Amino acid sequence: MWQPSSAILQLVKDNAKQLLPDALFLSLLHRKHIGRFPRLLRPTTFNEKILQRSLRPDPRYAALTDKLTVRDYVKAKVGEQHLVPLISSPDVFTQSVFDALPNAFVMKANHGSSFVEIVQDKSKVTFDGLRTMANRWMSTDFYLIARERHYRQIRPRIFFEELLLDEHRQIPADYKVHCFGGKSGRPMMYIVVISDRFGNNTRGDVFDVHWNHLDVGIGPYARSTTPPPPPKNLNSILDMAAVLAEDFNYVRVDLYAPGNAVYFGELTFTPGAGVVPMRPDRVDFEWGRLLT
Structure with missing residues (x-):
């Protein structure tokens, strides 16, 4: 059976x-x-x-x-x-947005936890790879993960910040x-x-x-x-x-x-x-x- x-x-x-x-x-x-x-x-x-x-x-x-x-x-x-300096918060993540990013940056999403990708060397990542990740984040309804109801009111966005590093x-x-x-x-x-x-x-x-x-x-x-x-x-x-x-x-x-x-x-x-x-x-x- x-x-x-x-x-x-x-x-x-x-x-x-x-x-x-x-x-x-x-x-x-x-x-x-x-x-x-x-x-x-x-x-x-x-x-x-x-x-x-x-x-x-x-x-x-x-x-x-x-x-x-x-x-x-x-x-x-x-x-x-x-505030950590904001590089970009585009409505759409396009190739031109990627091309304009500096060599080091952090990609985040605004509507949940752990949506963070640190890029210390842009030559080691691709636009297609980051776009796939961004699309996965954007399609995630963070409210459904643990029913924190205020997350239902947040419109998902991708944004890019400067990468902070310490003295080391x-x-x-x-x-x-x-x-x-x-x-x-x-x-x-x-x-x-x-x-x-x-x-x-x-x-x-x-x-x-x-x-x-x-x-x-x-x-x-x-x-x-x-x-x-x-x-x-x-x-x-x-x-x-x-x-x-x-x-x-x-x-x-x-x-x-x-x-x-x-x-x-x-x-x-x-x-x-x-x-x-x-x-x-x-x-x-x-x-x-x-x-x-």
Whole structure:
């Protein structure tokens, strides 16, 4: 008797998932990654409250999650000098757009996470290769991945930024500053440092504002055996994060700090879509108490 292949069964399973209501889809996803079903009506943990935000987003989230339209907000708050220089944001990615790009650049999409392609030597890539990648990104409905509803309002765009490098000619670390309670004054902040993000030894380390290396793990990243030293401009990083977070009771502000500069990366209101394991598990509850 004929038996369906594992690929066919997986396809049927994936299609069935897309038919689930958002709340049920997120509850099952939370159970899979966190190990328990979420309390969506009376959320307690950080992940549960993020899930609730995904289902009932603030009307401001879409424009400030869009990696292109958020630039106006950042310019007004902290100044244009803190924006990574924008090379191009074409309506259509054509051969002429590609030809006009410099030798090194970063290609991104504005409507989701992980749509990033770093090009350090243009001679090693082709227009057709980048266009295929861009088309795949543009055809991805990011809302369907984890039902973060504010992503439905973002019109997909491709854009190109200058490539930032640190003093060692490496991709700079990503400082993800979780800001709690910014609306009531200086926020409570925790810094998640993602180092070697595009390399073979990616690490994720969590620090408080005094650069104490916390025994906390978030998501798939392993902690560094020897934690990275504080950046020379730590105070500038924290000051900028505080300003960008001041209109919200919680937001994650992503920044880069090569040399003595500080550049804006993105604002994230529903990090990890509310299904990010936190180690030890009590941190999920501790951060949940901070998110009011």
